[in-house]
Structure formats: structure tokens, C-alpha cells
Amino acid sequence: MLQPRSSLKNTNNMRKLLGFSIIGFMALVIFSCGDSDRKLPYIGEREVDAKGDTVYHSIPDFKFINQDGDTITQEFFKNKIYITDFFFTSCPTICPVMKTQMLRVYEKFKDNPGLAILSHTIDPRHDSVSVLKSYKKRLGIDSEQWQFVTGEQEKIYEIAQKSYMVSAMEDKEAIDDGGFVHSGAFVLVDKNRNIRGVYDGTKEKEVNKLIKDIELLLKK
Amino acid sequence: MFLGVCLASCASPEQVKYEQYVISGGELYQTHCSNCHSKEGEGLRNLYPPIRQIDFLKNVSLVTCSIKNGLSGPMEINGKMYNQKMPANKNLYNLDIAQIITFMNDKWGQTKKLVDTEEVAKVVCE
Numbered sequence: 549m550l551q552p553r554s555s556l557k558n559t560n561n562m563r564k565l566l567g568f569s570i571i572g573f574m575a576l577v578i579f580s581c582g583d584s585d586r587k588l589p590y591i592g593e594r595e596v597d598a599k600g601d602t603v604y605h606s607i608p609d610f611k612f613i614n615q616d617g618d619t620i621t622q623e624f625f626k627n628k629i630y631i632t633d634f635f636f637t638s639c640p641t642i643c644p645v646m647k648t649q650m651l652r653v654y655e656k657f658k659d660n661p662g663l664a665i666l667s668h669t670i671d672p673r674h675d676s677v678s679v680l681k682s683y684k685k686r687l688g689i690d691s692e693q694w695q696f697v698t699g700e701q702e703k704i705y706e707i708a709q710k711s712y713m714v715s716a717m718e719d720k721e722a723i724d725d726g727g728f729v730h731s732g733a734f735v736l737v738d739k740n741r742n743i744r745g746v747y748d749g750t751k752e753k754e755v756n757k758l759i760k761d762i763e764l765l766l767k768k
Numbered sequence: 769m770f771l772g773v774c775l776a777s778c779a780s781p782e783q784v785k786y787e788q789y790v791i792s793g794g795e796l797y798q799t800h801c802s803n804c805h806s807k808e809g810e811g812l813r814n815l816y817p818p819i820r821q822i823d824f825l826k827n828v829s830l831v832t833c834s835i836k837n838g839l840s841g842p843m844e845i846n847g848k849m850y851n852q853k854m855p856a857n858k859n860l861y862n863l864d865i866a867q868i869i870t871f872m873n874d875k876w877g878q879t880k881k882l883v884d885t886e887e888v889a890k891v892v893c894e
Contacts, residue, residue, distance in 0.1 A: 637852075638853055638855075640803065640804065640855045641803060642803065644803045644804045644812055644815075644816060645803055647812065647815075648806070648812060651813075682851075683815070685814075686813065686814040686815045686850075686851075686852070687812075687813055687814070687815055688813045688814065726855070
């Protein structure tokens, strides 16, 4: 009789212990992953400089022309965080979906001076300044906050691939895709020009996460 | 599935064919049309026109030719001007187009009538 009773007691203790551990673990999860304390990762290669500090992958200086024919450089984004993407106006596939999602971000943070949006065309031969201006207008964007830029094709592809680390290239065989291959990524860049997140701009859930991450980054 | 069996067993052959066109047409619409015209057919602001409740849908020849050969130049829909090139969909068969048009009319048009392959096939585009 002693044997079963003792094992029953052990089981009870075990249950209690397990119960406490689960509560403890949940508390740990809640406290450590609380949204306000959440930290965004740094994306890309990192190096250690002569002083021993970590140097994160950052976006170099750039120079493009916007929908009004004005020059846009990194200066426009000084003290701002920004989201960037690559598209072209005649794109029949993922671009309309990306623009629908980017519009959600735009509406959410409209008139917030801490956030800007930078959309690069990957088809500068067709997407001239006037084409971009008309596209922006028909999309209903009437603020400086969202910039559409064009420039030398080489420079655009280079900054896409090397700096923002997303794919963008011309592919004459991709007829159904409008002759270009590009990623549908939205890249989130912080005030120090470091990449803090990459999101699939064609998926509503990922863009929900981007919106949360922007809120977090704006608080810092 | 159960509903499908019910429909198949209770409905007339014409009704079954219509339901099949609507379902297949809906899938084709999602693949080939919804990126621009959106899932619910409302389009995107002043960039891509809506498909909902427009006179355009009544005109089988115009819809067929627009899908087959695309569209370009300014056009007015529901009192708004649009000017975005629509690409040609050369890979779609007449059956696909018939199903898409049947689906769009079922969902957004005024008539719930099957548009069959022959009707699409006899359309002559410019």
C-alpha cells in the first residue's frame, strides 16, 4: 500500500512542479518578448572596426530623380526611417499587390515626419519622370512622404542587389512578368541607414508585422 | 464537398455547368486578374479600374477582346478616367475566358447567365 501512495504523492509533486514551471516559463516569455522591449535585428554583414565596435551593413550615399524631376539623395531621409521597394509601373504581376499593401503603411503613418517611403522603378527607360508623376497622382499620393524615383538602370540594380539585398533585374524572357524579375520585398531602414527588417510586400500578414516594427522603431 | 454532391444531384445539367463555370472562372480570375483589379473587383484607386457593376461587363465582345489583346489609352469607367495599359493574356483559351466572364457577371454583373466557349470563340477582335 505504501508503494502506490508514495508514487501518487510523487506524481502530485511532479504535476505541481510542472505547473509552476509552465507559469514561470510563460511569465519569462511575456516579460522578455513584451512588444515594447522587443528589439529589431540588424540585417546584413557586420564588421568590427579598429575601436572594436560593431559596424552594421549600411546603405551608401545615393542619388536619384523623383517624380517632380528633383534630385533625391540620402539627405532627404536624414533623421527619418524609411521603407523602400522596387517596382515598375507597367508590371502586371506583383506590383499592384505591393502597392495596395504599401498604401496601407502610407495611410497608417500619413503625415508622420519620422517616416518616408522610397519606391524605385527598375524600368527607367519606360518610367520617366512624367510617367512616375502620373502614377503617383493616380495612386492618390499627394505628399512628399512617398517618393517615386528613377535613374540610371545600373545604379538602381546595384543599390537593390548590393545594398538593400533584394533581387531586381531585366529578363526579356519573363514576358508574363512584364520583362523584369524583381523581389516583392519591403526593406525597413533606420535613421543610421542600417537595415532592420525585410518583409514580403505581397502578404498582408508580413505587412502587419512591418507596421508593428515601424511603430517600435519610431519610438526609439 | 457535401454541398457539391447536393448541387450535382439536385440541379439540372445546365445549372451544374453554370456552377462549374463560376467556380473555375473564379480561380482563373484570382490568378490572372485580381492582382490589378483586386479580389473584390474594386480596382485600385485611379490606377486600375473596378470590374464591379459596370456596363462594360454586359459587352461580351469588348470584354473578350480586352482580355485577349489587352487595352491601352484613356478610358472612362463609372465616370472616372483611367489610363493604365492592360496587358494581353495570350495564354488563355476561349474556355478560360468564357469562365472568367461568367464568373465576373455572376459576382458583379446584372445578368447571371452562362457565357459559353462558342460565344467567346466567334468574337472577332480588331
